[in-house]
Amino acid sequence: MLNSTRPTRRARRAVAATAGVATLALALTACGGSGDSGDDASADGKITLTVATFNQFGYTDELLASYTEDHPNVTVKQVTAATSEDARNNLTTKLAAGGEGLADVEGIEVDWLPELMTYPDLFEDLTDSSLDGRWVDWKVQQATTPDGKLIGYGTDIGPEAICYRSDLFKKAGLPTDRKKVAELLGGDDATWQDYFDLGKKFVAKSDSAWFDGAVPTYQGMVNQLEGAYEDPATGEPKDLKTNQDVKDLYDQVLTASVDDDLSAGLEQWGEDWQAGFQNDAWATMLCPPWMTASIEQYAGGVDGWDVADVFPGGGGNWGGSFLTVPASGKNTAAAKELAAWLTSPETQEQAYKNANTFPSQLDAQASEAVQSSTNDFFNDAPVGPIFSTRAQAIEGAPFKGKNYFAIHQAVQNALNRVDLNGDDAEKSWQGALDEYASLGL
Amino acid sequence: MAVLSPTQPTHRRGSSEPRPTRRVGFSQRLGRWDVKVSPYLYISPFFILFALTGLFPLGYTAFVSMHEWNLLGGQGAFVGLQNYSDVLAQPMFWKTLVNTFSIFLLSTVPQVILAITIAALLDQNLRAATFWRMGVLIPYVVAPVAVSMIFGRMFADNYGLINELLGLVGIDPVGWHSDRLASHVAIATMVNFRWTGYNALIFLAAMQAVPRELYEAAVIDGAGRARQFFSVTVPQIRATIIFVVITSTIGGLQIFDEVRMYDPYGLGGPDRDWMTTVVYLYDVAWGNQKNFGRASAVAWLLFLLIIVIGMINFLITRRISTSGPKGPKVSRRHTRRLLAEARAGARAGAPATAAAPAAPRAAPPSFPPPDAHDQPTDPTNHREDRR
Numbered sequence: 059m060l061n062s063t064r065p066t067r068r069a070r071r072a073v074a075a076t077a078g079v080a081t082l083a084l085a086l087t088a089c090g091g092s093g094d095s096g097d098d099a100s101a102d103g104k105i106t107l108t109v110a111t112f113n114q115f116g117y118t119d120e121l122l123a124s125y126t127e128d129h130p131n132v133t134v135k136q137v138t139a140a141t142s143e144d145a146r147n148n149l150t151t152k153l154a155a156g157g158e159g160l161a162d163v164e165g166i167e168v169d170w171l172p173e174l175m176t177y178p179d180l181f182e183d184l185t186d187s188s189l190d191g192r193w194v195d196w197k198v199q200q201a202t203t204p205d206g207k208l209i210g211y212g213t214d215i216g217p218e219a220i221c222y223r224s225d226l227f228k229k230a231g232l233p234t235d236r237k238k239v240a241e242l243l244g245g246d247d248a249t250w251q252d253y254f255d256l257g258k259k260f261v262a263k264s265d266s267a268w269f270d271g272a273v274p275t276y277q278g279m280v281n282q283l284e285g286a287y288e289d290p291a292t293g294e295p296k297d298l299k300t301n302q303d304v305k306d307l308y309d310q311v312l313t314a315s316v317d318d319d320l321s322a323g324l325e326q327w328g329e330d331w332q333a334g335f336q337n338d339a340w341a342t343m344l345c346p347p348w349m350t351a352s353i354e355q356y357a358g359g360v361d362g363w364d365v366a367d368v369f370p371g372g373g374g375n376w377g378g379s380f381l382t383v384p385a386s387g388k389n390t391a392a393a394k395e396l397a398a399w400l401t402s403p404e405t406q407e408q409a410y411k412n413a414n415t416f417p418s419q420l421d422a423q424a425s426e427a428v429q430s431s432t433n434d435f436f437n438d439a440p441v442g443p444i445f446s447t448r449a450q451a452i453e454g455a456p457f458k459g460k461n462y463f464a465i466h467q468a469v470q471n472a473l474n475r476v477d478l479n480g481d482d483a484e485k486s487w488q489g490a491l492d493e494y495a496s497l498g499l
Numbered sequence: 500m501a502v503l504s505p506t507q508p509t510h511r512r513g514s515s516e517p518r519p520t521r522r523v524g525f526s527q528r529l530g531r532w533d534v535k536v537s538p539y540l541y542i543s544p545f546f547i548l549f550a551l552t553g554l555f556p557l558g559y560t561a562f563v564s565m566h567e568w569n570l571l572g573g574q575g576a577f578v579g580l581q582n583y584s585d586v587l588a589q590p591m592f593w594k595t596l597v598n599t600f601s602i603f604l605l606s607t608v609p610q611v612i613l614a615i616t617i618a619a620l621l622d623q624n625l626r627a628a629t630f631w632r633m634g635v636l637i638p639y640v641v642a643p644v645a646v647s648m649i650f651g652r653m654f655a656d657n658y659g660l661i662n663e664l665l666g667l668v669g670i671d672p673v674g675w676h677s678d679r680l681a682s683h684v685a686i687a688t689m690v691n692f693r694w695t696g697y698n699a700l701i702f703l704a705a706m707q708a709v710p711r712e713l714y715e716a717a718v719i720d721g722a723g724r725a726r727q728f729f730s731v732t733v734p735q736i737r738a739t740i741i742f743v744v745i746t747s748t749i750g751g752l753q754i755f756d757e758v759r760m761y762d763p764y765g766l767g768g769p770d771r772d773w774m775t776t777v778v779y780l781y782d783v784a785w786g787n788q789k790n791f792g793r794a795s796a797v798a799w800l801l802f803l804l805i806i807v808i809g810m811i812n813f814l815i816t817r818r819i820s821t822s823g824p825k826g827p828k829v830s831r832r833h834t835r836r837l838l839a840e841a842r843a844g845a846r847a848g849a850p851a852t853a854a855a856p857a858a859p860r861a862a863p864p865s866f867p868p869p870d871a872h873d874q875p876t877d878p879t880n881h882r883e884d885r886r
Contacts, residue, residue, distance in 0.1 A: 327763035474769030
């Protein structure tokens with residue numbers, strides 16, 4: 059002690075104060091230094107790899123432990139975010155901060171890609187010729203940058219089919235068998251007009267609407283355009299004012315929704331939409347495999363949901379995820395190997411069994427686990443084969459540049475103003491043009 | 500952290516240790532430092548934390564707002580005030596400001612009036628007073644997101660509880676998500692539900708401190724309940740009213756959770772009918788644009804706006820609650836001058852007792868401060884210093 063002989067009261071107080079400040083300083087620096095990501099190689103060469111996922115990727119602890127059996131030096135740890143939005147905020151914020159604290163393997167959603175691919179250097183190039191032909195072509199295309207860099211390995215996909223209420227179909231005098239419904243909607247050559255025409259017949263004899271809302275329907279339509287809002291060659295945004303393709307779809311879907319009264323006018327995931335399942339608000343909806351889980355959740359106790367192996371205008375994909383390897387990681391080579399293993403057909407088959415994530419891998423789609431799977435809530439529909447066929451029907455991935463979602467949102471808002479609030483369609487389109495202008499592209 | 504001033508005296512004292520001859524002088528100097536520096540040292544943790552978590556972000560936001568700045572891309576070119584003019588030129592920014600004000604007025608005004616009424620009721624002699632007082636605080640304990648989810652369900656357009664109830668009494672369903680004003684009322688309701696009880700408790704605490712003699716005097720003068728409330732209670736809790744109005748103004752201009760949870764996208768609906776400025780800021784920064792430059796400009800504009808409104812608020816509240824019949828009162832400036840004189844006198848009179856100037860400030864606030872003895876007949880002076 060400094061003044062051990064006879065510390066005065068004041069001196070003691072000063073010491074106490076100093077100690078207090080020192081403690082505070084310690085606490086603050088301790089906070090700053092806690093960015094332990096746990097991926098440091100220890101002396102014996104053993105490493106821990108973290109995999110960051112969200113919602114349900116279908117990776118159980120046993121599945122991850124089996125990786126250690128083959129790779130004794132690697133322990134795999136999974137971090138799961140509650141929602142994809144949480145995961146996205148975490149990823150973008152940490153990428154912006156230089157990558158500190160990111161997992162070795164980061165799961166991402168297909169919709170984040172346009173933004174992330176603007177900065178491809180933040181991710182490892184995962185190109186590997188030995189993996190050619192593992193995935194459906196368009197899945198690889200989605201995660202490939204214009205100069206040929208692959209930033210993510212595909213996990214699951216969302217090939218869309220049509221889910222429908224057979225009980226409401228019956229009441230309206232329509233066939234209920236899923237094969238007949240598919241034929242009625244046009245079979246392999248189904249068009250959106252076929253879909254809307256059948257809807258007109260249905261609503262004439264039913265109190266329910268044909269589909270839930272204009273926006274989800276439009277989403278299915280716009281995803282079939284090669285480059286909806288941007289020029290695929292240059293990535294430059296197309297002026298919305300002169301974008302006739304988009305305007306035509308806008309007019310078509312609103313004519314069906316409002317003039318023909320096919321839409322229930324509900325916003326997807328809203329309270330009314332959720333309640334609508336129990337209130338027979340609509341009879342059909344576009345549904346990727348993951349949507350069947352949501353339908354089952356909200357429509358519990360409602361009999362009659364079924365899936366028809368058909369989709370208007372060809373195929374369509376909605377959603378799906380990838381595994382990426384951030385370039386800032388310390389063990390990127392090992393992480394890449396792990397990502398390749400996690401997205402192998404065998405692992406994805408397991409993941410499908412665990413969490414019903416529909417695999418993007420051709421071999422996994424052809425596997426017994428997928429081909430034999432049925433869904434008892436959907437009248438025992440053979441969902442495995444149906445969604446496999448739907449995945450084959452998809453011709454390519456539409457181009458989505460960095461401004462895709464900003465422009466898409468402007469159009470979505472315009473559709474909702476008409477579909478939900480009853481505004482005039484032309485006036486609302488003008489609103490979309492204003493919103494486009496304010497983006498300053 | 501290590502360069503903080505307190506380490507200095509310790510160090511010097513350490514080096515002085517082997518020279519006991521100077522020890523007396525040092526301990527004297529130390530004593531002076533102790534008196535002068537220690538109080539600041541004791542409150543320094545707050546200010547250090549504030550500088551780290553408040554002041555630095557504020558300055559850094561100003562720095563970001565002068566640059567092109569993408570969330571992922573980071574810092575771009577210096578653009579001066581371009582982001583500010585861009586933001587001011589956006590019709591959406593002005594629309595969100597109107598929304599913010601509308602929701603703010605619909606929440607703060609009824610909230611303060613309701614809170615003060617509830618507090619006045621709770622201030623009466625009730626049975627099981629603690630039960631009722633705790634009862635009004637329950638909504639505050641509920642997490643805002645939970646409140647928003649429950650209210651979101653109640654305010655659903657087609658299958659919501661409130662529209663069902665309105666239907667029972669023959670009123671047409673209200674478009675809680677399609678009518679602009681209706682959506683503002685719905686969001687203001689959530690805010691009021693959460694904050695009214697909290698403010699009521701603050702008012703109640705202030706009311707409990709009002710000297711009961713004033714009421715006795717008022718009763719003798721023939722004042723009824725209402726007159727007592729407006730002529731005794733309200734002027735006496737003036738400071739608390741100012742406090743509550745300012746805090747609820749700041750809160751009211753920053754409504755976020757309720758809007759985010761009100762519909763599935765949380766961005767104020769297709770026409771941005773109920774998007775507040777804070778949500779707009781969030782959308783610009785973390786939405787599709789990822790434009791941190793513009794978002795920081797929005798943040799600063801909002802900050803300046805809150806300061807301006809806070810000032811206006813302060814002036815209005817001051818005027819309202821000081822008017823009305825009152826006994827002679829001593830202004831705060833007068834009190835401060837008296838304090839200063841007393842301090843100067845003390846310093847001139849007794850320079851050796853350095854601790855003297857700190858005494859008036861150190862006195863516990865619940866006791867009458869020393870200078871109150873100068874005017875023992877004036878009760879308002881006492882109130883002035885309680886703050």
